[in-house]
Amino acid sequence: MGLNVYLAGEIHTDWRDQIIDGAQGLDVTFSGPVTDHAASDDCGVAILGAEENKFWHDRKGALLNGIRTRKALDDADIVVVRFGDKYKQWNAAFDAGYAAALGKSLVILQPEDHDHALKEVDAAASAVARDPSEVVEILRYVLTGQLPG
Secondary structure, eight states, X not given: OOEEEEEEEOOSSSHHHHHHHHTTTSSEEXXXXXXXXXXXXXXXXXXXXXXXXXXXXXXXXXXXXXHHHHHHHHXXXXXXEEOOSSSOOHHHHHHHHHHHHTTOEEEXXXXXXXXXXXXXXXXXXXXXXXXXXXXXXXXXHHHHOOOOO
């Protein structure tokens, strides 16, 4: 029983790498957004042509990223959404809502001081984790039924 896990949300820290490294040996395939910020922002104009107005520039990129994101979320068994400390991750909120609407198992990864702000998102989740290592242990348990060490 392998798992497809989509790692959504904050792109400014190495939390994805921590989860991927910690899950070595487990039957898990990971996917996620384009984490190169410039490539993600500029994909629309790079492929479909330049825009003078920043709104349309951003919109082209958002629409192309949306195709990629919806496909990956549709294919996921579990969606892990990281809400970081510094940045407003509106895309993370979209990913969480979309995954919940699809009935996907949702794991939220957030610092404790976000609990109140994310209470509705957390209510839709199967688990709320504080650290990437907890996400790894959730994946291990789901796949093997084994508790941590």
